[in-house]
Amino acid sequence: MNLFNIIEHLAEVDSDVLGRFDSRRAVFNSLGSVAKRAALATSPLFLGALFQKAYAGTTSTPIDVLNYALTLELLEADFYRQFIAARQIPSGADDTAIRLIKSHEDAHVTALTAAIRALSGTPVAGTATTGIRFNASLLPASYADQLKLAQLLEDTGVRAYKGRAAELLGAPNDLLTVALQIHSVEARHAAHIRSMRNQLPWPNAADDVATDTTYTGGVPNTSTTSTVVTLGGTTYGIPAYERTKPSMAESNINQGAIGTKAALPITTAFGDTPPKYSADDAAAAFDEALQPAEVLDASRAGRLLA
Amino acid sequence: MPDTLRPTDSESPRPAQSLHTPIKRRSFFMYAGATAGVTALALAGCSKESETTAPSINVSLGFGDASVLNYAYALEQLEAAFYAKAVAATTTVLSTAEKAVLTNVATHEAIHRDFLQAAINRDFPGQLLQTLTFKFDDATFTDRTRLLTAAKTFEDLGVAAYNGAGKLFKVPAYVSIAGQIVSVEARHAAYVRDLLTSGSFAAIDQVDATTGLDKQMAPADVIKIVNTYLDATVVQLDVSTIGQ
Numbered sequence: 303m304n305l306f307n308i309i310e311h312l313a314e315v316d317s318d319v320l321g322r323f324d325s326r327r328a329v330f331n332s333l334g335s336v337a338k339r340a341a342l343a344t345s346p347l348f349l350g351a352l353f354q355k356a357y358a359g360t361t362s363t364p365i366d367v368l369n370y371a372l373t374l375e376l377l378e379a380d381f382y383r384q385f386i387a388a389r390q391i392p393s394g395a396d397d398t399a400i401r402l403i404k405s406h407e408d409a410h411v412t413a414l415t416a417a418i419r420a421l422s423g424t425p426v427a428g429t430a431t432t433g434i435r436f437n438a439s440l441l442p443a444s445y446a447d448q449l450k451l452a453q454l455l456e457d458t459g460v461r462a463y464k465g466r467a468a469e470l471l472g473a474p475n476d477l478l479t480v481a482l483q484i485h486s487v488e489a490r491h492a493a494h495i496r497s498m499r500n501q502l503p504w505p506n507a508a509d510d511v512a513t514d515t516t517y518t519g520g521v522p523n524t525s526t527t528s529t530v531v532t533l534g535g536t537t538y539g540i541p542a543y544e545r546t547k548p549s550m551a552e553s554n555i556n557q558g559a560i561g562t563k564a565a566l567p568i569t570t571a572f573g574d575t576p577p578k579y580s581a582d583d584a585a586a587a588f589d590e591a592l593q594p595a596e597v598l599d600a601s602r603a604g605r606l607l608a
Numbered sequence: 609m610p611d612t613l614r615p616t617d618s619e620s621p622r623p624a625q626s627l628h629t630p631i632k633r634r635s636f637f638m639y640a641g642a643t644a645g646v647t648a649l650a651l652a653g654c655s656k657e658s659e660t661t662a663p664s665i666n667v668s669l670g671f672g673d674a675s676v677l678n679y680a681y682a683l684e685q686l687e688a689a690f691y692a693k694a695v696a697a698t699t700t701v702l703s704t705a706e707k708a709v710l711t712n713v714a715t716h717e718a719i720h721r722d723f724l725q726a727a728i729n730r731d732f733p734g735q736l737l738q739t740l741t742f743k744f745d746d747a748t749f750t751d752r753t754r755l756l757t758a759a760k761t762f763e764d765l766g767v768a769a770y771n772g773a774g775k776l777f778k779v780p781a782y783v784s785i786a787g788q789i790v791s792v793e794a795r796h797a798a799y800v801r802d803l804l805t806s807g808s809f810a811a812i813d814q815v816d817a818t819t820g821l822d823k824q825m826a827p828a829d830v831i832k833i834v835n836t837y838l839d840a841t842v843v844q845l846d847v848s849t850i851g852q
Contacts, residue, residue, distance in 0.1 A: 395807050402810065409820030464787040468780035478783070482771040483821035485787065487810055489794035490822070494802060494809040502709065503799040504792060557788070558727045560781040566730070572722050579719055587716040587723075589791040591784060 362539050364473040365423035367466050369538040370594055371481065372414040372426050374462055376434040376534065377606060378455055379407040384436055385452065390445035396498065400452075403491045410484050420475060426534030434534035437608040449499055454516045456492035457505060458592070458603050461516075463488060465549070465591035489589070504586045505552040519590070520548025521599040531598065533607070543595035550591075555584035666846045667738060669827075674732035675850045676776045677724055679827055680786060681737050682845055683769055684721040686834055687762050689742045691717050693749055694759065701752040706803060710759070713796050720789055727785070737845075742837045756804040763797035764814055764823065765833060766790070771824035776851030794822070 382404035391397045418425040428434030442448050463485035470478035493503035501509055505517050521543070529542045550556075556565035568584035569577045579587075598604045669678040691714030695707060702710060728736045748754045770790035777783050798809035805811075815822055827847040835844045 399807055399809075402807075405817070406810065406815065406820035409816075409818060413819055413821070460791050464784065464791065467774065467787050468783035471775065471777060471780050471783050476775065478775045479771060479824050480821065482774045482787070482790065483824055486767050486771060486790055486794040486822040487815050487820060489791035490798040490810040490815070493795035493798035494807075497799065497802055497809075502712070503795040557723060558730075558785055560731070560779070560785075563730060566723060566726050568719055568723060571726055578722075579715065583712065583715040584719060586712065587719040587792060588788040589795075590788065 362469055362541055363423075364470060364477055365418055365421050366539045367469050367473075367481075368414050368418045368421075368477070369423070369426050369536065370466060370531075370540060371463065371484070372411065372418065373434055373531075373533055374459055374597070374603065375407055375410040375414060375484075376426065376428040377436055377603060378459060379404065379411050380428060380430065380434075381436040381441075381452070381455060381606070382407055383430065384438060384441050385448050388441060388448065390443075390448060392445070399494060399498065403452075403494075406487055406491070410487075413480065413484075417475065417477060417480065424536040426536050426538070428534050435608045437606055440606055446499075449495060450511060453492065453495045453499060453501070454511065454514055455603070455606070456488055456495055458516050458597060459488040460485065460492055460589055461549075461592040462594070462597045462603075464589060465593055465597070502586075505589070506586050507553060507582060515601045517552040519551040519554070521596045521601055528595075540594040540598070543593055549593055549596055552590050553581075553585045554588070554590055555581050557588050665840070665842060665844050667843050668846045668848075669737060669850055670732075670735050671849050671852050673778050673782050674728060674735040675847075675852070676773055676786075677728050677732070677782065678735070678737040679773060679831075679847065679850055680770065680789070681721065681724040681728060682740060682834060683766050683830070684717055684724055685740045686742055686837060687766060688714070688717040688721045689740075690744060690758065690762055693744060694755055696749075701750060701755055709799065713759075713799075716792055716796070720792075738843075740838060740843060743839060744837065753804070756800055759800045760797065760804055763793055763800055765825070765830060766793040767797055768823040768825040769827070769830040771822060772826055772830070773850075776827070778851075 382400065385391070386400060386404065391400055415425040415427075426434055440451075442451060463481060467478060467481045467485060470481050472478075496503050499510075506512070509517070511517070523545070528540075530537055530539055555568045557568060559565035568587065569579050569581055572578060592602075596602060669675040669682070691710065695702075695711045695714045725736060744758075748758050767790060770786055770793065774783050774786060777786070797814075801808045801811065801814075810822075827850045831845050831847045838844060
């Protein structure tokens, strides 16, 4: 491994990176067990993680990110448990699909719990009666409304994973890939439930729930500013809510802003007159992320927690 | 290749800033060792001390984040070219409703292609992968099952490719941008799969039943498949330096 090459890479994208090297001890501490640290210290992955951590400027650890993901998976898994137990689902294709989706959410809970333990962290937990679970009083009575809630939960899940996956760049155990592999499954679920409801597979202005907070940006100004969440038997950190940079609504058509580089307006960026792409297509071609504080806010998934 | 296999003019990407990606001497020698035939071509170019027009069919995706973005750009070019043909006016194997949705899908892929092209030109001037011309079997577009099977293949391939490529980026912001695209690909994949076989949106051939994880593929394995849709005598993509 050529250290000079790496530093050269760092300097290419961040000229201040050398000044951030004093945070290496904190990064080191976030990387898990003693044995893993020893292994990581001798691998390029370690320096990669050091860089990503320094660059991202976040104090969240991979365990924090995984616990956040596990919170949402526990909520989804328990929602589907109650959805099935309510016995409103028509037998046949609908029943098969909902049970398949629940089996994936259960598998995600198992996978994330194991991943957190592998990093010597304490996973959040939940059962039907304790810890992180779906608020039973919010389960709608009708199948149509239950299915609608399933769509809102899946589309929220997609936005939530998207909001934090980048923090796992350079994390051990290929956790970024695992998070992406869960993220795309949530998108498949969302698309199928949308089809079951005769909606297009992606968020769009013609949705019957287009104005739901699931698809809007930001959160009310009264929302929490806490960077620590205590749920399901443990405490984990989330990044402070960036009020000046609220997440985009799903109707956003400006993509690709990085640092000081402005976003590309999809309808007009490609120099075509008249514009080659409609605003509807521009919005639908990209799903939008949500910050964790937005997801856990009472206006979104936060209200569904028991 | 028959003209009918080419994307129509109105749907094809605008020519890239440079149709021939400049090949630096460093990559040049890398290719020289690849095959005997290519070596001969490469040496011919070498004797002229050419820095820009090595007559090699191997086209490198480049280095660093530019290479990962070029990888995505190649995949989006493939998908956009396929769907442009699939929803062309003469196609009658889809129902009106299906065609309407797949026309949306075709537009999403064209947007992804044009967006990535613009983003690479903005962030990595001069490193954009060339515009690619793909060949598809004509029979694919006259049979519903074959058409949807091809669509499923491309969408699932795209999802697995993005899932496997995220870790290759150096700058986290690009992971976020790729994430905004891959979930739309997964939505497409689920929709097309359901059209082909109802309820197969996340079937076990794609989503592992035990782990609940979608597929992920390494760039070399993905490009091996993409290359089969390129004219092997003209262009073959080389991912050997991706992410480096």
